[in-house]
Amino acid sequence: MDRSNHHKANPYLMTRSLIPENQETPIQFIKTDIVDHKLFYRRNHFPYPTLSYSNYYLPINGMVSTPILLSMQDILQFPSKTIPVVLECSGDKRNLFKPKVFGEQWEKGAISQGYWKGVPLRSLLELSGIREGAKEIVVEGYDFGDRTDLNKVFTYARSLPIEKALHPDTIIAYEYNNQPIPFKHGYPLRLIVPQWYAMASVKWIKQIRVISSHFEGPFQSIDYMYYPNKENNKDAFPVTTVNVNSTIQKPLDMEILNTGKHLIKGIAWSGKGFITNLEISVDGGGTWKNAKLEPARRGGYAWQSWSYEWTVSKKGNYMIMSKATDSYGRIQPTVPFWNKKGYGYNAIDKIKVKVE
Amino acid sequence: MDRSNHHKANPYLMTRSLIPENQETPIQFIKTDIVDHKLFYRRNHFPYPTLSYSNYYLPINGMVSTPILLSMQDILQFPSKTIPVVLECSGDKRNLFKPKVFGEQWEKGAISQGYWKGVPLRSLLELSGIREGAKEIVVEGYDFGDRTDLNKVFTYARSLPIEKALHPDTIIAYEYNNQPIPFKHGYPLRLIVPQWYAMASVKWIKQIRVISSHFEGPFQSIDYMYYPNKENNKDAFPVTTVNVNSTIQKPLDMEILNTGKHLIKGIAWSGKGFITNLEISVDGGGTWKNAKLEPARRGGYAWQSWSYEWTVSKKGNYMIMSKATDSYGRIQPTVPFWNKKGYGYNAIDKIKVKVE
Known part of the structure; x- marks a missing residue:
């Protein structure tokens, strides 16, 4: 038997x-x-939940004019939107902080993107109505478990301020890349919050509650807070918008390498506007040149690929650096903003x- | 539809x-x-080779009494041996050297083990006979490609000194864990050299040659040499026997962690004898205690698992360390033996x- x-x-x-x-x-x-969903990073706080798809309903309640209960059938009736969105875990690149930070040692791959299709959360909230005095929208998932630091069982839940919840691109998604969302990524419904770190994009949605106060769940009062000081919790503030950032994919x-031509390539992204410039240094930051940058996709929140043709004739060691600038003038810093829990690395x- | x-x-x-x-x-x-073979690390120098299984023959030639050509059928007639063997890439843990070393940034997982079944190389060499003056046995694989440093195409080949080649546990393997060797691990025949780093265990064997000189192929004259000096190639010597070593698998x-009981566990292995002692420190090397060590398997070359029950009541940061000693009295060093190509890390x- 021969094989190919x-x-x-x-x-x-x-x-x-x-x-x-x-x-x-x-x-x-x-x-x-x-x-591809098979290579989409997986980030969980708890074991995978159990839910009944045959009996799945999404309740919207709290400070609403009419509490509603939507079936999947109901949700599919609303006009939908398909948006390319980059989702980045706020712990992405945690492994690079110096001094090192405890927690999952994510390298550069707690980031993925694709097409999310769903109905704007706004459309659903317009149906239920929002009562005066409403302040935040709490989205709760089906995943839960013991938080050993608090000695108590919690469900994963996060809130959005009303204005972010009403942004027309904040969607209740039911498809990823033209397929039902894979279970591990939130089937049947996942909140997608473009431009925010991905802890906001709650998976396996169980219910949506409109509240009149500031939500104090541990996933936004303890975790997903920047703690700038090593010794205490002073000056903490919440993790929200994705920082301007870039990653070199090639070379490794x-x-x-040999002398000659090499294509340096990578991706750049931001939670504010889009990437306007990507600079490359091959001499450890001494000099910078513009890379060839893919234009931003209209109406989306995708990363932008870039490349730079490097011709090197002299043998030796080189430090290659990439530096992104976004349309709000934000530039990647030389030194990352160190914080105790290791969020938002974007040096x-x-x-x-x-x-x- | 409900799902489980x-x-x-x-x-x-x-x-x-x-x-x-x-x-x-x-x-x-x-x-x-x-x-499991699906999780066995993969280490290649070249793209996967193409070979014809229907027409597969193993030639043994050079300084032999009778050059022979063996079919798979012939090889399966010989008395076989099944041995548990740990294979470790000599670049395993390269990523841990300080200063860092160029090349594949292997962390702690360029190591795997399982049951290899095959015929002793010795039996085949007894059939062909070895002529007087023979010094080494060269085993050549089907994999080949351009070595850009030498600007020339090479086939992957390595030699063994006669005495190592004649060791009864140096086998020409055709099964891994009771199945034909998976293609990516050397199907149909792979040399297995217990106790040596795995560069010696040549995959996809093409031919075996007995030679009267020292083989100078680049995979043992350039690569797989320890270069102790940063600036020159002086005092280089070949990579052969696996160093005494251990890896902590848990915790990460x-x-x-919480206060309370935790099982610290891992593996330890050596290319000389077996592991006789595994010590654990939970205070960064200040004090050491013996872990519970699984006894060595008879007649094999497997790693030994170990565990240590740690009860911790005081909050704070801890450095956990593991230190193996083998039956030849070799002990893992505090500081690794730095070498330019980053082989044999065993601190x-x-x-x-x-x-x-």
Whole structure:
């Protein structure tokens, strides 16, 4: 028996923990702008929940004119939207902080993107009505478990301020890349909050509540807060908008290259506007040149790919850096904003290579 | 439709590069002593080769009394041996060297083990006979490609000194864990050299040659040499026997734990004899206690699992360390033996955890 021997090499998710399941996208090896769900990073706070699909209803209650209960059938009747959105875990690149920060040691792959299709949360809230005095919208998931720090069982829940909840691109999604959302990513319904770190995009939605106060659940009063001080919790403030950021996908860190032409490539993204400029340094920040930057997609929130053709004739060690600027003038800093829980890392990306 | 929602979390191989394919075993998440072939790390120098199985013959030639050509059928007639063997890439843990070393950034997972079944190389060499003056046995694989440093195409090939080649446990393997060796791990025949780093265990064997000189192929004259000096190639010597070593699998580095009981667990292995002692420190090396160590398997070359029950009542940061000693009295060093290409890392393993 002869075989054709076409043995394709494929990347896989990279495991950070199994219970709960936290797995990272092999971002250096992602060649397309749309990430297949199998390589979409997985970030969980609890074991996967159990829910009954045959009996699935979405309640919207609290400070509303009319509490409503929507079936999947009802939700599919609303005009839908399909938006390319980059979702980035706020702990992405935590592993790069110095001094190191405890928690999941995400490298550069707690980020993925694709097309999310759903109905604007706004449309559903217009149906229920929002009563005067309403302040926030709490979205609760089906996932729950013990928080050992508080010695109590909690359901994963997060709130949005009214204005963010009413943004026309904040959607209750039911499809990812033209398919029902895979279970591990929130089937049947997932909140998608473009421009915010992905802890806001609650999976397996159980209910939506309109409240008149500030929601104090532990996933926004304890976790997902920036704590700038090592010794105390002073000056803490919430994690929300995605920072301007970029990642070098190629070459790999510590790679050995030959002299000659090399394509340096990567991605850049921001939670405010879009990327307007991507600069590359091949001399550790001494000089900078503009990379070729893919234009922003209209009406979307996707990362932008970039590339830079590097011709290197001199052997030696090089530090390659990428620095993104967004349309709000935000620029990646040289030094990251260190915070105790390790959120929002967005320093200039850098790798080393040896040319021989 | 209701679903049972048993969404199991599985670890996957961790990609270091795709061309050639280099993927690491998620060693922290391997719970058994026998690694499934799907999670066996993949280490390649070249793209996967093409070979004709229907027409597969193994030639043994050079300084032999009778050059022979063996079919798979012939090889299966010989008395076989099944041995548990740990294979470790000599670049395993390269990522931990300080200063950092260029090349594949293997973390702790370029190691796997399982049952290899095959015929002793010795039996085949007894059939062909070895002529006087023979010095080494060269085993060549089907994999080949351009070595850009030498600007020339090479086939992957390595030699063994006669005495190592004649060791009764140096086998020409055709099964892994009771199945034909998976293609990516050397189907149909792979040399298995217990106790040596895995670069010696040549995959996809093409031919075996007996030679009267020292083989100078680049995979043992350039690569797989320890270069102790940063600036020159002086005092280089070949990579052979696996160093005494251990890896902490649990807890994870930078994990956050509660006060109470925790099982610290891991593996230890050596290329000389077996592990006689595994010590644990939970105070960064200040004090050491013996872990519970699984006894060595008879007649095999497997790693030994170990565990240590740690009761911690005081909150704070801890550095956990593991230190193995083998039956030859070799002990893991505090500081690794730094070498330019980053082989043989075996310093005392260490991780940090926070107890809160």
